[in-house]
Amino acid sequence: MTVTDYDVRQLNLFDALHVNREEPAWVREKREAAFRALDTLPWPVFEKMNITDWPWFQFRPFVSGRPVGSRQDLPEAVLTILNTFVQGAPTVVVENGDLIWEENTSDLNAQGVIVSDLKRALIDHEGLVKRYLFQAVSGDHDRLIALSKNDRLLALSDALWNGGLFVYVPKGVRLAEPIQLILAAHGEGTGLLPRLVVVTEGDSDLTFIEHRLSDDEMTTVHNGVSEVFVGSGARLRFVSVQTLGQKTYDHTRRYGVVEASGRLEWVFGEVGSAHSAQLTVSNLVGEGGSADVKMVSIGNGKQRNHFDLRNRHVAPHTESDVLAKGILLDSARQIYHVVTKIEKGARGSNGEQTARLMMLSHDARGDANPILLIDEHDVKADHAASVGYVDETQLYYLMTRGLSRKEAERMLIFGFLEPVVSQVPIESVQAYLYTAMERKFMP
Amino acid sequence: MAKPVLKIEDLHVAIDGREIIRGLDLTVQGGEVHAIMGPNGTGKSTLAQALMGHPRYEVTKGTVTLDGKDLLAMGVDERSRAGLFLAMQYPSEVSGVKTSDFLRAAINARRGEGNEIPIMQFIRKLDTAMKTLEMPQEMLSRYLNEGFSGGEKKRNEILQMKMLEPRIAILDEIDSGLDIDAIRIVAEGVGSMLTDEFGVLMITHYQRLLNYIRPHFVHVMMNGRIVKSGGPELAERLEAEGYDWLKEELGIELEHEETDTTVSQEA
Structure with missing residues (x-):
């Protein structure tokens, strides 16, 4: 079970930060407060899976990436994924805590688009970053259901996050090509703790694709927090593919905030081998905003996955839709906990959700828990869930x-x-998802 | 290539421990069309599913060979690759699988790795078969049988048969639920395949299909056995007079009145 004998709670945070960081005081204060609270905060609640004995604190913090001089110097696994991405589109590679490669990003500046290593952005665009970093999680938008306001896995990210990306698309800028990110862990015992902030201002349009990976042979903890802001009338397609390895423990949080008439389309391909505890929350705070989740997952071996998807309707006439499908092989365990929450005042809203799990082995176990929490009467809400074996007929x-x-x-x-899968906006990503799933099904 | 021969000897088949087929002998060769008729519940569909290898149908006695090879020792997919085809009475609907993708996978399954059918050749062949069956192109991009009408499903079965070119085909009530035009089209689809390298075993309730596919042999099944065999004239008499005269002639009481098709697709 142990990733490494080292427990990050033994860290001298002050020394570590002093050596590694030139960060604004408010970021450092956040780190220190979170670090102090690590042992006192409650665990996040993943209702049907006990994740408290997973080795969340056993990793090497603040590990740097290895700079590369050319594309060909990138690790082979990264290069393989890079080749499935849209060629010619702006792409960055983050290894451990550092942005180690970028291509086709230079044209973005002219349009005012920012794609920056988050550490760098905190220096170059501090004011801008400060408006968003930590805000989707713990700002005014978070009066959120069930999960405690703060918990130790979130605090772990707040304290020890290392690297990540800041993406900013100004008002009215509509990007034809996707912005792409590869996030790779390297080195035995390394903690991969990225923070991602994606901001699409009013009436802008962006497709963002990320791929997170770690080696099968490498023990790793991934604790990644993404904050996503969709401005009025903006549209963001956020595609996330994970192929984290079988010795990786994954905690993923994604928070979306959607303003009036904005549209947030999440696409998740959980096709790796990690044990996962994930939460994705979309907050529909502006009238007429919408959130859409398309998700596929495949579990094999003794893999444990808890996927928690939540859509929260705050403003009137907001819409949400979830379509999630999971495959379970061997003795895999997979839980889909899907919550549609319609707050008082969100009249005329519509929340729909479907989660279906297919098991190919009698040792596998799947759960699909649809939950509707409705505090407003003038709404529509619908759910469908099923768990079953592959159809013998x-x-x-x-x-x-x-x-x-x-x-x-x-x-x-x-x-x-x-x-x-057919609704994944990039065809090469569709093909990749099939290939990755096929690899698990027919090793 | 030699004529295909499907040889059934003293076949006994049980479902959930209950014997449905009780000693059946039949040989179907290339170039021959055999029709099996009989009242509901006499084991016709059971025979079809047992020959194909449906896991719920247990062969308790007897032998079946295809071209001299032990059919009963083969798995379902092996029987298909050996040249047996079953056009089903109730084909499954398979969401998410496009008909054309499925057909290509099925063809390639019998051709083997490294010998896949060239895509243009596949398209041409498919095109020809679809024209014969008067099927619209758009059916190919629809999911396999999903939302198909009864008639569309039957045509799709025959389309698969034409594409897979089996040696022996079993057609299980391919005419049920079809109007006369559709029966004619389906029958022509079958008829156009008839050569010495292709034999047909048709299961039907009705004579009318036999007006379009002229059988060489007609067999009547009752209580799990073939009780009478003859030529096409036998089917005509059954159509005109029903089964009562035959029951009387042979002194047979029917044992099960429920249909045997109710379990035919249940796994």
Whole structure:
């Protein structure tokens, strides 16, 4: 279970920060307060999975990335993913705590778009960053359901976050090409603790794609917090693919804040092998805003995944939709906890959610928990959830045409996932998701 | 290539421990069309599913060979690759799987790795088959049988048969739920394949299909056995007079009145 014998709570934070950081005082104060609270704050509540004995504190903090001189010097795993991305589009690579590579980013400046290492952005654009960093999590928008206001895994990120990215798209700027990020962990025992801030101002348009990975052979903790802001009338497609390795413990938090008539489209491909505890919250705070979640996941071996997806309607006439599908192989365990919360006053809102899990093994266990919390009567809300084994009648039908059981299962799995994957906005990412899932299904 | 031969000897089949087929002998060869008729609940669909290898149907006795090879020792997919095809009465709907992708995978499953069908060749073949069956192109991009009408599903079964080119095909009530035009199209689709390298075993309630696909042999099944065999004239008499005369002639009381199709697709 132990990642390394080192426990980050033994760290002398003052020394570590003194050596490594030139950060604004408010960031440092946040770190210090969070660090002090690590042992006193409650655990986040992931209702059907006990994650408190996962080795969240066993990692090496503040590990640097290795600078590279050219694209070809990037690690092979990174290069492979880079090749599945949209070529020619602005792309950055972050390894551990550092931005180690960027390409096609120079044209962005002319439009006022910022794509910057978060540490750098805190120096170059401190005022701007301060308006957003930590704000989606603990600012005024967070009067949020169930999860405690603060907890030790969030505090762990606040205290020891290392590197990350700041993306800012000014008002009215509509980017035709996606902005792409690869986030890679390197080195045994390394903690990957990025903070990501993505801001799309009013009437802007952005597709953001990120891919997070760690090596299968490497013990790692990933504790990543993303804060996403969608301005009035803006549209953000946020595509996140994770292929974290089997010795990685993953805690992912994503917070979205959507202003009036803004649209936030999340696409998640959880196709790695890590044990995960994830929470994604979309706050619809402006009238007519909408949030959409499309998610696929595949678990194998003894993988444990808890996915918590929440849409919170605060303003009137807001809409949310969740479509999540999971595949469970071997003795994998997967939980989808999907919450639609409509606050008093969010009249005329509509929240829908669907979560479906397909199990291919009788040792696997899936849970889909749809939860509707409605405090306003003039609304629509709907949910669908199912957990079941692969359909034997369909398998038989496909096999009568000559497909082996394995091929028939593969076809049914892909057919099951197709309605979600086909909506991923980038075709090469669709293909990648299928390949990654196929690798897990047919090793 | 030699004529295909499907040889069934003293076949007994049980579902959940209850014997449905009780000693059935039948040989179907290339170039032959056999029709199996009979009242509901006499084991016709059970025979079809048992030959294909449906896991719920247990062969308790007897042998079945295809081209001299032990069919019963093969898995479902192996039987298909060996040349057996079953056009089902109730084909499954498979969401998310496009009909064309499925067909290509099925063809390639029998061609083997490294010998996949070239895409243009596949498209041409598919195009020809679809024209024969008067199927619209858009069906290919729809998910397999999903939302298809009864008639569309049956045509899709025959389309698969034409694409897979089996040696022996079993058609399980391919005419049920079809109007006369559709029956004609489907029958022509089957008829156009008839050569010495292709044999057909048709299961049907109705004579009318036999007006379009002329059988060489007609067999009547009752209580899990073939009780009478003859030529096309036998089907005509059954259509005109029903089964009562035959029951009387043979002294047979039907044992199950429930249909055997209710379990035919349940896994």
